[in-house]
Amino acid sequence: MLPFTRPSIDDAERQAVSEVLASGWLASGPRVEALEQGLEDYLGGGVSVRVFSSATGALEAALLASGVGPGDEVIVPAMSFVATANVVVRFGAIPVFVDVDLVSRNLVIENVERALTPRTRALLPVHFAGRGVDLAALYALAEYHDLRVIEDAAQAIGTAVEGRRVGASGNPVCFSFHPNKNMTTIEGGALASNDAALIRRIERIRFHGIERGADGAMDVPEWGGKMNLPDVGAAIGLVQLSRLDGFNARRRQLARRYIERLPNHPALLLPADVPGHSWHMFCVCIDYEMLGTTRAELQQRLQERGIGTGIHYPAMHLFSLYRGYGYAPGDFPVAERIGEQTLTLPLFPAMTDHDVDRVCNALEALLTTEVEA
Ligand SMILES: Cc1ncc(COP(=O)(O)O)c(C=O)c1O
Structure with a gap:
């Protein structure tokens, strides 16, 4: 896993x-x-x-x-x-x-x-x-x-x-x-x-x-x-501090490999590589509706292939506490879209290139079958 x-x-x-x-x-x-x-x-x-x-x-x-x-x-x-x-x-x-x-x-x-x-x-x-x-x-x-x-x-x-x-x-x-x-x-x-x-x-x-x-x-x-x-x-x-630059260099390599290898697909939006990025997480947006699926279903399919994912994050203004301050759906469309579509793919220094390729292949297969299904 x-x-x-x-x-x-x-x-x-x-x-x-x-x-x-x-x-x-x-x-x-x-x-x-x-x-x-x-x-x-x-x-x-x-x-x-x-x-x-x-x-x-x-x-x-x-x-x-x-x-x-x-x-x-x-x-x-x-x-x-x-x-x-x-x-x-x-x-x-x-x-x-x-x-x-x-x-x-x-x-x-x-x-x-x-x-x-x-x-x-x-x-x-x-x-x-x-x-x-x-x-x-x-x-x-x-x-x-x-x-x-x-x-x-x-x-x-x-x-x-x-x-x-x-x-x-x-x-x-x-x-x-x-x-x-x-x-x-x-x-x-x-x-x-x-x-x-x-x-x-x-x-x-x-x-x-x-x-x-x-x-x-x-x-x-x-x-x-x-x-x-x-x-x-x-x-x-x-x-950890003595290892930090090494960790971050490896994170950057892995993120670049994701960007190179993930499919160019209309339902998939990738993060951008910019100078100085420390790649704490690799978060994509996926248009599940376009694919005729849900995030939970896609996460489940990846889980079945031994790939864990995360959700970072729901838009904060829609939590009950902050609705109490007067916020409502529609206030911040971009944050809301990210909240609904975001998916965090595996990224940590001990991952191998092969791990990245496995995630890319699994996601590509799912994007294609979901669209065809
Ligand atoms: C953006 C952001 N701010 C604050 C925190 C809080 O950090 P901590 O868990 O060390 O209190 C986190 C933790 O995930 C975070 O991601």
């Missing part, structure tokens, strides 16, 4: 965990500091990095530390994992969805512009599936309207935009190290920023609001949560 994703865990990760377990220090400690340093070196741009127990925590801390609060509007693409919108409502702000581009699945700058109101406080772009957002246009807009940008780079560790790593912009950028991501700490995340004051607040928010004075005395100047990453996860992350 070929799953749609699988983490690459080796003896080096096992050894690193066993060393932490033997050290007697399991919670946040020296490995966390080493991973933060490693990520700072990796991202470049002189940013500081703080690791978290999840990207969700990192995003929440970034919003709170940026002063986003009750009644503020935050612009969010309608196509993402639901965490992107949930973190906005966490502290009483309002997610304002915008439609996305059909191929990149990233937000469209003109749609962002149209959604601005006097209450807009921040933009929350998502680098979908490892494809970088057009940051130059987005930051120009944000600067013009004096808006904070917090990048949701949960799916984009290793992505570059115009030759610069996502995470090096200096603004808050949040990564996820969930097991499905391009590198993992089991669960985990990180926030990168070059704003020293923001980093200081982030550290407090990450751990109970606690601040230590020069003499070690403890104070709690504001609310904080419990979002620190344990050293066990950080030890895995350090090994």
Whole structure:
């Protein structure tokens, strides 16, 4: 069975965990500091990095530390994992969805512009599936309207935009190290920023609001949560970080092979290969109606051939929670089409070329028989 994703865990990760377990220090400690340093070196741009127990925590801390609060509007693409919108409502702000581009699945700058109101406080772009957002246009807009940008780079560790790593912009950028991501700490995340004051607040928010004075005395100047990453996860992350460029290079090769070998079929829409793409996922759109079938049926047929697939994602504004904010079907036709038609094909570094060919052949056979049937 070929799953749609699988983490690459080796003896080096096992050894690193066993060393932490033997050290007697399991919670946040020296490995966390080493991973933060490693990520700072990796991202470049002189940013500081703080690791978290999840990207969700990192995003929440970034919003709170940026002063986003009750009644503020935050612009969010309608196509993402639901965490992107949930973190906005966490502290009483309002997610304002915008439609996305059909191929990149990233937000469209003109749609962002149209959604601005006097209450807009921040933009929350998502680098979908490892494809970088057009940051130059987005930051120009944000600067013009004096808006904070917090990048949701949960799916984009290793992505570059115009030759610069996502995470090096200096603004808050949040990564996820969930097991499905391009590198993992089991669960985990990180926030990168070059704003020293923001980093200081982030550290407090990450751990109970606690601040230590020069003499070690403890104070709690504001609310904080419990979002620190344990050293066990950080030890895995350090090994994964050393393998990340290799993982991403292999992902790129596999994605290119898919693009070359998948059939040119009117019911099939492929993602595009662009420079700097880290290929977190390979998501296609399929017009099941044109084929006279359903997504569930096609997934079942692929499953019978030993091929796992995923759905990333339903459009967020159609979840009950967000319909409660007044959203309805028809609001964002592109995100809705992606939500209905998307299918994630297997993509992970340990896959072989033969695995890709097997998926391409199976899909081609199904597309042809469905049309003929
Ligand atoms: C776009 C996006 N944002 C946020 C998250 C949340 O990440 P985490 O699971 O590390 O909290 C994810 C996780 O899949 C994601 O894909």
